[in-house]
Structures are given as structure tokens and as C-alpha cells.
Amino acid sequence: MIKNDLFLRALKGEIVDRPPVWMMRQAGRYLPEFMALKEKYDFFTRCQTPELASEITVQPIRRYGMDAAILFSDILVIPQAMNIEVQMKPNFGPYLPNPIRNAQDLEKVIVPDVHDALGYVMDAIAMTKEKLNEEVPLIGFAGSPWTILCYCVEGQGSKSFDKARGFCFTQPEMAHQLLQRITDTTIAYLKAKVAAGVNAVQVFDSWGGMLSPADYQIFSWPYIQQIVNALKDEAPVIVFGKGCWFALKEMANSGASAVGVDWTCSPENARYLTGGKVTLQGNFDPARLLSPPEEIKKMVKQMIDAFGKDKYVANLGHGILPHIPLENAKAFIDAVKSYGA
């Protein structure tokens, strides 16, 4: 059994002495030990080599002692496994040379056997579990089908993913076919991750906030709900949508164990919109980790006071930024761990 089960207890809504804490992208570029590996190995080598992925996963736990680890990987391993080429270009980000724009493009998109196509992830989980030695739980993750579609259609990152939105609005049937294939793959993938040993899963809807509330209910939410339905009896599910304050109610009623909140929604509004019934996770502004450590500590206390210590997982409102000073990340973690002491 997991020695520090604070995170899993908070997901169940149990009364705790203090909230658990982890940080989105905690295995990332602000860590010198991560940068050392980044210099030696390219992005997908790090993802696809279990020794590297597991090492990167445990780096932040060793340094800061968060209450949960999250497997180092990327949401774009899913389109890769679905026969869509994905490159990670330095100083540019993801690049998909053959984006999905028409029926012919769509024909090539497969629902793979995830054990074949993504077996390296399961190996990384097994190796990470060994390294973690049951100290803290391990989280697995996937992008939401809508967010994955954004990259598959746009072919790269974008401020507003106009090509992706245009694809959905002009060819909705094709969009739904693609979304369903991504959903089927994601469900199989997350189930395999749970079987391989992750203790919870998180779905990231990074670009859900680009959609109107009405379009969110057409193109994003139904597919996330399918994932929650398929997974919730196997592991706790956390649903996080950046900019998706307008969907917090559906998320709270979905059967997910926890709902992630970004920093543009106040704790009070998040509790109100979710009816107080679900565990919330978030929502420190990642750029606020640039504030001096003493100010960070004060703000973290205010955040926990506002969310309440129970039914709550302290986290950032989005991924940690690359250039955050180590002592500032430490101030964030320490402030949560000493809450109420």
C-alpha cells in the first residue's frame, strides 16, 4: 500500500490534516536535473525510454517531496500511436507535418492496440513504481479528445486554433469521427495505464476554453464524459479544463473524483459552480511563482483558506513555467505542507 496516501484520500473527499500538493508539469524545465537530461536526449527519446521517463518522473519528488508523482510523458503520444506523425521541434513545439483536414487524411487515422503502440509507457510506469517504492501515488494522464484534435488539425500549437475550430464548424461529422477515434484510443490507453499501476488519472482539456459553452457541449464535453464513465470504477479521475469555468457544473456531476480549476476562476466561484460536492484541484497562477518566496507563502495560505483544506488538492492553475527559481517552487510546496501547523 502507498505510504503517503494523502492525495488519494483527498480525491475521496476524506477529512485531512492538510491538503496534498503536486504541481502540473512538476517534472519539467525549471529543474536543473531535468535540463541535464534534456541536453542529452530529445523529447520523444525521453518519453519513450522507460529509464529516462521514470527518472524524470521521480526527480521532483526527490527534491521537494510532493504528495503525488505524475508520469513524465506527453499528450501527443496518442496521435503518434494513431498513425499521425508528431515531431517536437526545438524552440517551436509540436509539429504535425500531415494534419487531418479531409476524409482522405482521416482514413489513415487508426485506433491502435495501445499495448503494442504505447507499451513503452506501461514499461515506464512499472519502472517508476519501483523507484517510488510505494512512497507516493503515481498519476497517469491524457489530453482530452478535443485538445488532441486541435493539434491533429492545426498541425502545430496556436493562439486560437482557428483551423481546428473551422474544421469542426464546417465538417462536423468528420470532426466527430476523429474525436471518437481519439476517445476510444484514450480510454484503452488510460485503462492500460491503470492496469500497469497508476493510482489516478487526469484528463487535460488544455484548449477547451477556446470553445463557446454551447460548442463545448458538442465537441469536447461528451468525449470527456465517455472517458470518465469508462475509467471511474477503475481509478479516481481528475478532469481539468483550462478556461472551462463555464463547464465546472458538468464536470462536478460527471463522476470524476476531482475537478481542476485554473487561476482565472476564484476558489469561491469554483466552489459555487461545482456545488461544493466534488474535490477541487488548483489554482495558483503559474506566473505568481515569480513573486518573492515570502509572498508566495502568504498567497498559498490565502488560497487554501479560500478553497478549504478538505476536498482539495493544492496545485498550480496550469503547468509550471520553465524559468521559475527553485526556491520559489520550494516555497509553494512548503507552504502547503506546513498549512495549519
Added chain:
Amino acid sequence: MIKNDLFLRALKGEIVDRPPVWMMRQAGRYLPEFMALKEKYDFFTRCQTPELASEITVQPIRRYGMDAAILFSDILVIPQAMNIEVQMKPNFGPYLPNPIRNAQDLEKVIVPDVHDALGYVMDAIAMTKEKLNEEVPLIGFAGSPWTILCYCVEGQGSKSFDKARGFCFTQPEMAHQLLQRITDTTIAYLKAKVAAGVNAVQVFDSWGGMLSPADYQIFSWPYIQQIVNALKDEAPVIVFGKGCWFALKEMANSGASAVGVDWTCSPENARYLTGGKVTLQGNFDPARLLSPPEEIKKMVKQMIDAFGKDKYVANLGHGILPHIPLENAKAFIDAVKSYGA
């Protein structure tokens, strides 16, 4: 007097037969007549030459007959006038080679005499008023001080303006000095625009949605409120913050005549959050103009039904995209103009 005063009446909250309509960035790249001038003249030449700026301003009115014109210009003429170099690089966007990062940088930033530094804007207004021949009102605009600071500090566009946010969070006193200088310049600028003939002004807080609600109240809202206070007795003021649903209540209580809403906030939520007391403007998803014209018309009717035809200005939820088909823009305008008929 203005012959078609529907827009001004809606800003006063009067009962109207149908809502007025205009589109943010309506004088823009989806128009072939705009592209023809864009090929001949660079960006700031178009802004700074009254003949060109006025011509571009009236182009969409001639083609579609919107109920208001908005002066062709750019929010970055303000930092330019404040002694901060701004370039507009093709296929890149705004580039400020000497961004404001420290006290020394800040020293060079002046509050200019707007008639000297931005006299070309006033000339463009006079010329536009002649061309409009009192047919429809003319809107003048400025960026919010926070949004202008984002560019001044970051030095270019950005997905998350981390440098700008970091500047504010590590050097708040300097940030407030810069914000105040931008505010003082903007107030003088908008007053001069009103004196030159614009019938309403809009403040664009394009990047307000990057801030947490608490930080919005520190770094953005107080400066917008100063602008509203200074202008509201001279002309109707519209306040628009992209992603700023969390500040709609303050905006509604600010003395502004109207509050802009982006497409991620439903009409129902926008009415609820503003207490039903202020005219609202928005909020059609700009990417939804890629839908077929018949679908656009149906969605426009639904939008107006949801906002209600009074205390309402039909608009997009952000600027029109460059590649929107002409007939789709027409469908949007026509659907509003035929509402209730």
C-alpha cells in the same frame, strides 16, 4: 445629427426595434478592398495617413452597412507616442525592440502631448466624419493600460505574457508607474478623439483574462476605471475584456455605457453577472463565422434571443478572422438587421 442612431440609442438602454450591429476588426483582412491597400502601404503608414485610415474605416460600412464605424488604428500607437519604439513585422506581429524591464527603461517613457504625437489620428477622425456624412456613428478606441503594458514589457505578442506578468509580480511599484503613465496618456488621447468627433469610445482589455481575479483588481481594473471616470461624461464608454467574465460585475457598475462579452461567457451568464443593468455587446465566436451562412443566421437569432433585443449591441466575441468568406460576414450582419422582421 447622426441619421442612424440605433447604436447610440442601444448604448443609452433605449427600447429599439432590433439591436445595432458592428464587428470588432470589421475594417480588416477579410475584405479584398482592405487587402488591396495593405499590399501598397505598410501597417503604420495606413494608421498614420488620414486618407488611408479614413478610407479603411468606411470600407466595411459601404459593403455591409453596419450600424457603427470604428476608426482604423491600432492600440500600439499609444506606446509609440510614449517614446517606445513599436514595429509591425509582417508574419510576426508587433515587435518592440526596447522593451521596458527596469527603472532605466522606464525613465525614457513619457506622457506625450497627444495632439502633437497623435495629431494624425485626429485628422483621420475629421476625414472619416466627412466620408461618413453623418450616416452612422464613429467609435474610437484604445487598449487598456494592462494590455498595453503587456506589449511594452514582453516586447512582442505572446501566448501567456509571462515576462509582463513576471515584471508586475516582481517589480509592482514600477509596473504601477508604467500603468499610470499609460492611463494618463490614454485619457488625454480618448478625450482628444471625442473632441475630434468620435461618438463613443471602446477600451480593449485583450489580455486581462491572463490575470487572476485578484491580480486583475490590482493591475488592470483600477486603470480602466480611471479611464471610464474621465470619459463617461463626454461620450459613451464600452469596456471589453477578453476572458474577463470574472470582472463583469465591476464593469457593469463602473459607469460604462456598455460591457463587451467574449464567446466563452453565455448570454445568460453575462446578463446574470452584470445584474441586467447595463447594455451588453458581443459575443459570436469569430471562428463560428466559418460555419455555412444559413447556420450563422440561425445562431445569430439564437444569440439575440438569449441576450434580448434591448440593452444589446450585436457583435463578435473578438475580432473577425482574416479568412472569413465575405458571404459569411454578410450573413452575420443581415441576420441582425432582419431580426424580428
